[in-house]
Structure formats: C-alpha cells, structure tokens
Amino acid sequence: MKTQIKEIFKKKLNIDVGVIISCGHKELKRNSVYYVESSDKTQRYVIKVYGRANKQLREINTIKYFKPRRLEILLYGVMPEGEHYTIYNYIAGLVLDDVLTTLNEEDKSNVFLELGKEMGRLHACKTFEYFGDWTLNKQSPLSHYSEFMISDTERMIKNIENHSGDYLEILKKSIEIVRQEYPQIRKLNVGRLCHRDLDGRNIIVSQTRNHYNFEAVLDFEKCVVFNEYFDIIGLVRKYFIDMPWLIKPFMIGYTSYKTLNEDFFYEFKFNVFRLGIDLASWSYEVSNTFYLDSIDYLKKITLNEDLIVRLSDEIRLYRQD
Numbered sequence: 001m002k003t004q005i006k007e008i009f010k011k012k013l014n015i016d017v018g019v020i021i022s023c024g025h026k027e028l029k030r031n032s033v034y035y036v037e038s039s040d041k042t043q044r045y046v047i048k049v050y051g052r053a054n055k056q057l058r059e060i061n062t063i064k065y066f067k068p069r070r071l072e073i074l075l076y077g078v079m080p081e082g083e084h085y086t087i088y089n090y091i092a093g094l095v096l097d098d099v100l101t102t103l104n105e106e107d108k109s110n111v112f113l114e115l116g117k118e119m120g121r122l123h124a125c126k127t128f129e130y131f132g133d134w135t136l137n138k139q140s141p142l143s144h145y146s147e148f149m150i151s152d153t154e155r156m157i158k159n160i161e162n163h164s165g166d167y168l169e170i171l172k173k174s175i176e177i178v179r180q181e182y183p184q185i186r187k188l189n190v191g192r193l194c195h196r197d198l199d200g201r202n203i204i205v206s207q208t209r210n211h212y213n214f215e216a217v218l219d220f221e222k223c224v225v226f227n228e229y230f231d232i233i234g235l236v237r238k239y240f241i242d243m244p245w246l247i248k249p250f251m252i253g254y255t256s257y258k259t260l261n262e263d264f265f266y267e268f269k270f271n272v273f274r275l276g277i278d279l280a281s282w283s284y285e286v287s288n289t290f291y292l293d294s295i296d297y298l299k300k301i302t303l304n305e306d307l308i309v310r311l312s313d314e315i316r317l318y319r320q321d
Contacts, residue, residue, distance in 0.1 A: 008079070044090035050086075070089075070091050095200065100200060107212040110214070117253040156282075174276060185267055186227065197221075202218045229260075234275065244310070260315070273298075
C-alpha cells in the first residue's frame with residue numbers, strides 16, 4: 001500500500017514522499033488512513049483508502065455542497081487494484097475524545113459552541129426533495145420516510161434477536177419502547193445533509209497555551225441526505241447525557257444557522273432509542289467495545305424514565321436563536 005501511495009503522490013502531485021504513517025480508527029477495519037509527509041518535510045497530507053467505493057462518493061458530494069471548516073479535498077481517484085482514495089490537507093491538532101477529560105468547562109463550552117455552528121451550517125446549506133444515498137437507486141421520496149424508518153428499525157431488531165449473552169432483557173425492553181414510538185416518526189418535508197458519525201473521534205481541536213480550540217469535523221464518508229436530527233441525537237448519547245450543560249453552547253452555535261422544529265421533540269424518544277438499537281445491532285459481531293457502549297447507553301435511557309424528558313426540555317430551551 002505504501003508503495004502505491006508514493007506513486008500516486010509522485011505521478012499526480014509531483015511530490016516525493018518521505019514519511020507514511022498509518023493512523024485512523026483501526027478497530028473497525030473500515031478504511032486505511034495514512035499521514036503523508038514530503039521528503040523535504042515542508043508538506044503534509046492525509047490519504048484515505050476506502051473499504052467501499054460509495055464512501056468516497058459521499059465525501060466528495062458532501063463537500064461539493066458544504067465547505068467544511070479547514071478541510072479540503074485535494075485529489076481523489078482509484079488505485080490500480082481498484083481501491084478508491086482521497087487526499088486531504090493535513091489539519092494539525094488533537095482528537096477531541098483523546099483530550100476531552102483534560103479540557104476545563106470553559107474550553108468544552110467553546111468547543112461545543114463552534115461545533116454547533118459547524119453542524120448548523122451543514123444542516124442548513126442545502127435541501128433536497130428526497131432522502132437516501134447519492135446514487136439514484138438508493139434515493140426515496142420524502143413521503144416514504146416513516147415507512148422506511150420502521151422497516152429499517154425492524155431490520156436492526158431482527159439482527160438483535162439473534163444475539164445471545166447477558167443483555168437480552170435490556171435489549172428486549174428497548175425494542176418494546178422503540179416500537180411504541182413508531183407513530184411519532186416525523187413527516188420528512190425536506191432532506192438535508194446528515195453527517196451520521198458526529199463523534200469526538202472525528203473532531204479535531206488545537207491546544208494554545210492552556211486552552212483548547214475547535215478546529216474541524218472530519219470523516220464525511222457516512223454523510224447522506226437524511227434526517228439531520230440524527231447528528232444531534234449522536235451528541236446526546238455521547239456527551240449530553242453525562243454533561244447536559246454542554247447543550248446550551250452547542251444549541252447557541254447551532255441556532256445561529258438553523259432552528260429546531262417541533263417535530264424534533266415529537267420523535268426525540270424514538271430517535272434516542274433507535275440509535276442504541278442501531279449500535280447494538282451491528283457492533284455485536286464487529287467490536288465488543290462498541291457493543292458494550294451501546295448496552296450501557298440503552299441502560300441509561302431505559303432505566304431512567306425522566307432522563308429523556310429532561311434532555312428534551314433542556315434542548316427546547318435553546319431551539320431558536
């Protein structure tokens with residue numbers, strides 16, 4: 001792989017490569033990501049080699065409509081063996097999840113304020129008259145959204161019903177709750193860009209003296225035209241349950257570009273449970289770490305009936321600018 005990467009940089013960009021270092025999220029084994037440095041050490045890049053071609057298409061199309069803060073696609077193509085690749089500018093910084101516990105409350109608030117602005121810009125930048133992926137055969141009319149969501153959730157449930165182990169009771173209860181919430185699924189009036197993997201693993205921050213600053217959101221390989229609310233639900237799971245005070249700065253940033261409609265709150269309970277079921281359904285045979293994380297999340301929202309109401313109410317306070 002490294003030999004092929006050197007050839008791409010030489011032939012396509014006329015750059016002699018000196019250093020290639022593997023990086024990225026190795027546990028899930030989805031893509032190969034490399035840090036690349038020119039032989040004279042003056043230029044730095046990141047190249048991503050995709051496990052699936054459609055992931056490259058998602059990033060290219062998303063960035064066509066949305067100009068991410070600091071992130072640029074410099075080149076994309078196909079390797080001789082058929083793997084699709086994309087080359088990006090290198091963004092110096094730290095992965096948020098790696099340093100989150102070292103941030104003070106002021107820095108966390110500032111990071112989530114800027115993250116809110118970035119997500120508000122993403123969700124507001126373009127609307128579509130369909131939902132789905134970027135190829136015609138994977139796009140559906142907006143009127144089919146509720147039907148699709150129920151069918152897709154039942155697909156996840158079917159996967160979970162094949163699980164064994166110590167967590168079947170919590171999974172069974174979560175399934176019961178999510179099915180009760182099917183009537184609350186929103187009517188999708190427009191499709192919007194949805195990152196679908198908004199997580200501290202994909203957020204870069206920089207450190208200046210004793211403070212941390214938001215730099216960029218990465219990894220748009222899952223971004224499709226969908227229900228944009230799922231990005232906020234992802235933050236609820238990962239951060240807002242344990243740090244609800246971060247809702248305010250995030251929403252202040254977000255609503256400087258886009259408000260939340262009332263249907264966000266109608267389907268809130270469905271979406272928070274569906275996310276846990278989604279994570280549990282695919283991670284069971286892929287990553288024990290992600291699977292246990294999904295179980296822990298489902299326990300929190302299933303065994304604490306007031307939690308979802310409190311979170312929804314807190315978000316509602318800041319739904320408009």
